[in-house]
Amino acid sequence: MTLLDGKKTSEAIQNEIAAEVAAIKAKGGKVPHLAAVLVGNDGGSITYVTNKVATCERIGFGSSLIRYEDTVTEEELLNKIKELNEDEEVDGFIVQLPLPRHIDTEKVIEAIDPKKDVDGFHPTNVGRMVAGLPAYLPATPAGILQLLMRYEIETKGKHCVVIGRSNIVGTPMSILMSKSAYPGNCTVTLCHRHTTDLAYHTRQADIIIVAVGQPGLITADMVREGAVVIDVGTTRVPDASRKSGFRLRGDVDFDSVAPKCSYITPVPGGVGPLTIAMLMMNTLRASKKEVYG
Ligand SMILES: Nc1nc(=O)c2c([nH]1)NC[C@@H]1CN(c3ccc(C(=O)N[C@@H](CCC(=O)O)C(=O)O)cc3)C=[N+]21
Numbered sequence: 172m173t174l175l176d177g178k179k180t181s182e183a184i185q186n187e188i189a190a191e192v193a194a195i196k197a198k199g200g201k202v203p204h205l206a207a208v209l210v211g212n213d214g215g216s217i218t219y220v221t222n223k224v225a226t227c228e229r230i231g232f233g234s235s236l237i238r239y240e241d242t243v244t245e246e247e248l249l250n251k252i253k254e255l256n257e258d259e260e261v262d263g264f265i266v267q268l269p270l271p272r273h274i275d276t277e278k279v280i281e282a283i284d285p286k287k288d289v290d291g292f293h294p295t296n297v298g299r300m301v302a303g304l305p306a307y308l309p310a311t312p313a314g315i316l317q318l319l320m321r322y323e324i325e326t327k328g329k330h331c332v333v334i335g336r337s338n339i340v341g342t343p344m345s346i347l348m349s350k351s352a353y354p355g356n357c358t359v360t361l362c363h364r365h366t367t368d369l370a371y372h373t374r375q376a377d378i379i380i381v382a383v384g385q386p387g388l389i390t391a392d393m394v395r396e397g398a399v400v401i402d403v404g405t406t407r408v409p410d411a412s413r414k415s416g417f418r419l420r421g422d423v424d425f426d427s428v429a430p431k432c433s434y435i436t437p438v439p440g441g442v443g444p445l446t447i448a449m450l451m452m453n454t455l456r457a458s459k460k461e462v463y464g
Pocket residue numbers: 218219222265266267268269290310405419438439440441442443444445446447
């Protein structure tokens with residue numbers, strides 16, 4: 172069993188980006204700038220956005236963090252997005268999800284200029300991805316592709332079972348794994364809450380990618396010997412022995428599943444850190460006008 176080290180892989184990608192930023196600076200080019208909009212005080216969202224700003228600093232990007240109370244109106248938010256769309260210093264920006272219920276998330280995403288949509292959530296980027304056109308890929312699926320590539324895992328002709336059909340992870344992941352490229356060329360099964368017999372499907376999988384948010388959902392009996400298991404779940408569960416009062420748990424019962432796997436991602440230290448690295452990659456591509464010219 173080989174552990175897919177997301178932390179190490181993320182650092183490698185960040186170092187590659189940092190080297191490119193240094194070269195851009197040396198030539199007097201535009202330094203990539205990422206902005207993040209954060210609404211409310213959710214602990215997970217704050218951790219993620221803080222990580223992101225720290226990463227920008229480390230690799231030489233400019234960054235800005237725009238914060239609102241969760242009482243912010245939809246109109247205020249849409250005005251800020253318009254401002255960020257027009258701000259020439261800002262190459263890309265994200266609006267951290269989830270948003271409060273009184274705000275229409277789809278409307279907010281559609282207000283983002285697709286050229287600056289480094290999350291890859293705008294329908295224009297989703298459509299371009301499906302069509303195989305240059306697009307910003309959503310960071311988590313893009314990070315998983317990087318893990319498969321950098322560990323040289325064979326995907327052609329394999330059966331990939333994706334569990335979870337979110338717009339952010341499961342749905343784009345299933346499309347990318349089916350595409351005619353490496354890593355891809357898989358036969359893909361997309362499972363979700365209405366799948367009748369989940370274990371029936373997972374037992375036939377060469378590659379399992381699970382993004383549900385249900386700790387321990389995938390147990391050893393559901394996994395074939397030699398499978399590749401990618402765990403996207405990061406649920407905070409109470410843990411009195413930790414200073415923070417919680418720990419992160421994935422969707423996979425790691426201790427029982429890991430011995431059966433050829434490769435497996437840990438949680439934390441697996442897919443999560445890659446998500447940040449790929450957001451930075453998208454921002455670099457935005458500043459170089461690589462996707463839309
Ligand atoms: N507009 C938007 N874009 C996102 O990309 C987005 C979002 N909203 N909302 C929430 C999810 C979640 N997400 C994570 C990113 C990094 C880690 C990560 O780095 N996790 C570390 C641990 C971090 C910790 O200690 O809590 C790990 O798994 O090792 C986790 C989760 C991005 N998301």
